[in-house]
Structures are given as structure tokens and as C-alpha cells.
Amino acid sequence: VLIYTIALTDLMADGLGGSGRVFLVGLIFITGILFERNESVFMLLVSTLTMIAFTIVFTVGITNIPGDSRSSQLAAWIVSTLSLLMIDVLIVVSLNYLIPRFVTALQQSQQLANELKISQTTLTRQVDERTKRISKRSDQLEAITFIGRDVMSIQNLDQMLNEAVDLISNQLGYYFAGIFLTDEVNQYAILRAASSQGGHRLLMSRYRVYIGETNFIGSVISRGILRFRHYEENEAQTSETPELAETRSEIVLPLRARDRLIGALDIQSHEIEEFDEENIKMLQILADQLALSITNARLYQETQQSLESARRAYGQISQQDWTDLISRQQIIKRYDPQEILSEDNGWSKKSLQAAQDGKMVIENSLLAIPIK
Numbered sequence: 001v002l003i004y005t006i007a008l009t010d011l012m013a014d015g016l017g018g019s020g021r022v023f024l025v026g027l028i029f030i031t032g033i034l035f036e037r038n039e040s041v042f043m044l045l046v047s048t049l050t051m052i053a054f055t056i057v058f059t060v061g062i063t064n065i066p067g068d069s070r071s072s073q074l075a076a077w078i079v080s081t082l083s084l085l086m087i088d089v090l091i092v093v094s095l096n097y098l099i100p101r102f103v104t105a106l107q108q109s110q111q112l113a114n115e116l117k118i119s120q121t122t123l124t125r126q127v128d129e130r131t132k133r134i135s136k137r138s139d140q141l142e143a144i145t146f147i148g149r150d151v152m153s154i155q156n157l158d159q160m161l162n163e164a165v166d167l168i169s170n171q172l173g174y175y176f177a178g179i180f181l182t183d184e185v186n187q188y189a190i191l192r193a194a195s196s197q198g199g200h201r202l203l204m205s206r207y208r209v210y211i212g213e214t215n216f217i218g219s220v221i222s223r224g225i226l227r228f229r230h231y232e233e234n235e236a237q238t239s240e241t242p243e244l245a246e247t248r249s250e251i252v253l254p255l256r257a258r259d260r261l262i263g264a265l266d267i268q269s270h271e272i273e274e275f276d277e278e279n280i281k282m283l284q285i286l287a288d289q290l291a292l293s294i295t296n297a298r299l300y301q302e303t304q305q306s307l308e309s310a311r312r313a314y315g316q317i318s319q320q321d322w323t324d325l326i327s328r329q330q331i332i333k334r335y336d337p338q339e340i341l342s343e344d345n346g347w348s349k350k351s352l353q354a355a356q357d358g359k360m361v362i363e364n365s366l367l368a369i370p371i372k
Helices: 002-017 020-034 037-059 074-152 157-172 196-204 216-223 277-328 349-357
Strands: 176-182 188-194 208-210 227-230 249-257 260-269 361-363 366-368
Touching (some): 002 020, 074 277, 349 366
Antiparallel strands (some): 176 260, 227 249, 361 366
């Protein structure tokens, strides 16, 4: 309204010699930018009718501008009106062509910016999650290395098993870890070590499982393939072991040593879907280290038992031999490269003295040492 009023005032005062037409062009341009196409067409009609009205006013002599003869010429007004109309039409058409496309491009740009922001946020979250997973895996790998090194150093089997389950729970954060070992006839897997209060109650009850497809742990030992499962309700776990009702995820890994299955490692967690591909690989490494440690501990105990048996047998045999030697009172074997002793293989006086007194006798080149 303000611009249109200024245009009217200028046309009335200066006619074609003023800036009224410029204000009318500006009016069309601003209307096209700020409003829709209908408003632009309406202002185009208003601008054209305004020029026609002033043409009539100045050409019929209703008003005159002293010294401005051009404003009273009809041809000049027609040319100005047509020129203004062409410029206004060009502005309206151009703005109605460009502005919607500009708005569309702006919306697309805004949409792309929003998508980019969402992608950046998603990527940042994925990077953070990946970093956390890598850090967690690194900590787990370090903990597994520590557990393997610590367990390897223990030679007593029972002590080693108890230390292993405690380290798995404390270092890796699992609330239950249990080690099952097969019996001599490979019919049952017996729980030999366990963490958590529920695990200790199972130990006290001498918990064991049948090796076969009738139960989860037994099927792992019979097949030699790890298995894991996730619980959504307490009833799924309490049906087998009520002592471990807090379990939400469980994995059982076979313990294999020298191509022989010797048992299974049972790990349970409070978290749902705790075990993924990377986690399982590291736990399998731990199970392999544990199986090797169990085998080494068993071999050490067997070696100690064999050595003790050999010592006892050797002691009994040696004692009997020396008893027989003394009772016969004759030398059975001798080392005499210089032929110092007599040929009758009997005892010399000094040797007999050493044997009877239990003391070493030295005389010239003779050394007699009692054997006790």
C-alpha cells in the first residue's frame, strides 16, 4: 500500500517524467516475492489499470504538468504502459517460474542437511558403540590372557579349577562359571568347580549331567560343538537348574585336549543376548587354554604318582639288595684296574673294619667307605 501510494503521488506530480513507473515495477516485484501467483497477477492488473487511468487523465486535459508536453501525449503514455506491462509480465512469469523451484531446492537442501545430520549422529553413535565394543573386547582379551597365564602356573587340578572359575567371573564379569569333567567311563559330566552361590549349592549336591542329547551341556560334550542360548523368562532356566534362576544368556564350550573331549565350560550371564560372534571366539580361546591346563595338571599328578611309586619300589629293592650283600659278606662287583685286592674276592681287613664300624678307613692307597 505504501509503495502504491508513492507511485500514485509521483505519477500525479511528475507524469511520465517522474519515477512513478519504477515504483509500480517494484510493486510487482515485491508482490511476486512475498505472495503467491494470484496476488502477483492482481497487482499486474492494478498497475496496468493505473497507467491507463493516468493516460486518460493527462491526455484529455483533466490535469497538466507545466513544461512537460510529453505527459500530455497519448502515444507516449501507450508506449510507457505497454513497456511497463511487458516488464511486469516478465517479472511475474520469471518469479512464478523461479520461486517454486527455489523453494523446492531449498526444501531439498534442508532435507539433505537433516539427513546428513541424522547420518552424522548415527555414524557418531555407531563409532562410539564400535569403540566401546573394541575396548570391551580388548579388556576381555587381556583378561583371558591373564586367566590363561595364571591357571597354567597351578599344578594341582582342584586348585586350578577353582581358580579358573573365580577368575572368569571376576575378570570377565559373568555371574556364573562352571567346569564339567567327564567320568572314567565317559557316561556323566561332573561339576568340578563353580562360581556364585547357586554354583556352590550345585557343587554341594554333586551335580552331574548325562552325556548325550537329553540335556544342553551333555549334548555339547557328546557333539564337541559349542552351543549358546538366551532366556526371556525365568521358567526357561529354572526348569533345569533352579539355583541359577538369574541367567539370561548361557554358553557351553567343549573342553578338548589332544583330540579328546574331557568336559565342558559353562558360562552364564545376567544380560540378554550377551554372546556374539567376537565374544564367542575369545571364549573358545579361553576354553582351549583351560583344557590344556587341565590336561597338564592331570599329567603332572600322574607323573608324581608314578614317580612316588617308582621311588617306593626302588627303595624296597635297594634295601633288599644291600641286606643280601651284607649277609653274604662278599663283594659281588668291584672296580679294581690296578689289581690292589686279592684274587679270592674276599673282604680285606680294612673293608671288613669299615663295614663293621660304619666308619671310613684310610691306609696308604686303600680307601674303604661303608655303604649305608
